[in-house]
Amino acid sequence: xxxxxxxxxxxxxxxxxxxxxxxxxxxxxxxxxxxxxxxxxxxxxxxxxxxxxxxxxxxxxxxxxxxxxxxxxxxxxxxxxxxxxxxxxxxxxxxxxxxxxxxxxxxxxxxxxxxxxxxxxxxxxxxxxxxxxxxxxxxxxxxxxxxxxxxxxxxxxxxxxxxxxxxxxxxxxxxxxxxxxxxxxxxxxxxxxxxxxxxxxxxxxxxxxxxxxxxxxxxxxxxxxxxxxxxxxxxxxxxxxxxxxxxxxxxxxxxxxxxxxxxxx
Numbered sequence: 001x002x003x004x005x006x007x008x009x010x011x012x013x014x015x016x017x018x019x020x021x022x023x024x025x026x027x028x029x030x031x032x033x034x035x036x037x038x039x040x041x042x043x044x045x046x047x048x049x050x051x052x053x054x055x056x057x058x059x060x061x062x063x064x065x066x067x068x069x070x071x072x073x074x075x076x077x078x079x080x081x082x083x084x085x086x087x088x089x090x091x092x093x094x095x096x097x098x099x100x101x102x103x104x105x106x107x108x109x110x111x112x113x114x115x116x117x118x119x120x121x122x123x124x125x126x127x128x129x130x131x132x133x134x135x136x137x138x139x140x141x142x143x144x145x146x147x148x149x150x151x152x153x154x155x156x157x158x159x160x161x162x163x164x165x166x167x168x169x170x171x172x173x174x175x176x177x178x179x180x181x182x183x184x185x186x187x188x189x190x191x192x193x194x195x196x197x198x199x200x201x202x203x204x205x206x207x208x209x210x211x212x213x214x215x216x217x218x219x220x221x222x223x224x225x226x227x228x229x230x231x232x233x234x235x236x237x238x239x240x241x242x243x244x245x246x247x248x249x250x251x252x253x254x255x256x257x258x259x260x261x262x263x264x265x
Contacts, residue, residue, distance in 0.1 A: 009038050011114055012236035016045035016123065016206025017226035019088065020064045021054040024228040027063035033233065033247045034070045041236075042071070042079050043109065045206045045224060046086025046123030053088075075102030082109050086123035086207060110200065115240030117201040119220070120194070124205035127190040184210055188223075192216040204234060211244050 015033075019025045053059070075081040081103045085092035095105045109121040187208055195203035202220025211225030211232040222242065225232030231247045 007036055007038055009238075010235040011039060011238050011240075012041040012043070012111065013037060013039040014043040014045055014121070014204055014222075014224040014234040015227065016086070016224050017047045017209055017228065018044075018067070019047055019050040019053070019226075019228050020067060021050045021059055022228070023059060025050075025064065026227050026231050027061070027067050029231050029247060030227045031063060031067050031070060032251065033231075033245075034067070034074070036251070037233075037235075039079060039235070041111070042074060042081045043111070043121055043204070044071070044081065044083045044103075045121060045204065046084055046125070047088040047206065047226075048083065048086075049092075050088045051091055072101045072103070080104075082106055082121075084108060084121060084123055087125035087128075111204070113236055113240040113242070114238060117220070117240065119202045119204050119222075120198055120200045121204045124187070124191060124207035124223075127187060127194065128207060184208060188212070188216065188221050192219040192221045195219045195221075211246070213242065213244050 015030070018027075018030060020027065071081060083092065083103050083105045084107065085096075085105070092105055093107065096107045098105055107122075111119045111121055113119065191203050191205055195201075196219050202222060204222045204224060206224055206226065208223065209226040209229050211223055211230050211234075213220070213222045213234070215221075220242075222234055222244075224234035225244065233245050233247065235243050235245055237243065
């Protein structure tokens with residue numbers, strides 16, 4: 001970590017499910033994360049822009065534009081930026097194989113870590129039976145989810161006023177609902193089976209807004225989470241070690257380190 005600027009340096013970073021264009025997007029928190037991290041590789045693992053929501057109602061505040069500009073600025077400075085579209089930004093799949101402003105649009109990617117492991121990087125909606133086989137159900141679920149995220153926003157506004165850190169109501173309810181837990185388990189199994197079929201060491205995905213990293217019968221499953229609920233990212237350290245960063249907690253720790261260094265100085 002570059003303590004003089006409060007910047008953490010990584011070999012690679014993965015983020016997904018930002019959902020720019022929605023009120024639930026935590027764009028300010030993501031922008032803070034992008035300002036305080038640097039990497040050689042940056043993977044945008046789908047649902048970066050929410051085309052579904054923007055088609056219904058236009059919402060694009062300055063913070064959302066700032067996130068896009070920050071990513072483009074990183075690309076201009078030499079960061080290898082890969083954009084792997086998801087189901088909410090599926091229109092970008094028409095541009096797979098092209099690059100815009102240094103951002104490479106790809107259907108998927110194979111990332112080789114510093115310690116030699118090969119990871120398949122995909123959004124993951126291809127393995128979601130709801131999206132794949134009953135698209136109208138996905139839209140119904142999306143509408144209910146928006147309401148839940150609005151409640152989440154109000155709750156965290158109150159928490160900030162009371163001096164508490166960010167906490168996700170929607171993520172909490174998801175992990176307490178039996179059917180949601182069962183679906184997540186089936187999703188993880190489907191993804192790791194695909195990684196096994198492709199003969200890679202692991203898979204990095206997004207889509208279900210549930211950050212997780214674990215070994216599943218010899219295959220590494222990693223979900224980098226989202227920026228509407230958990231505000232998480234996957235990072236690779238210079239030695240190839242992978243870590244899920246929960247930015248609300250990491251940012252607080254970073255501030256404490258900075259304060260300690262000021263006192264020591």
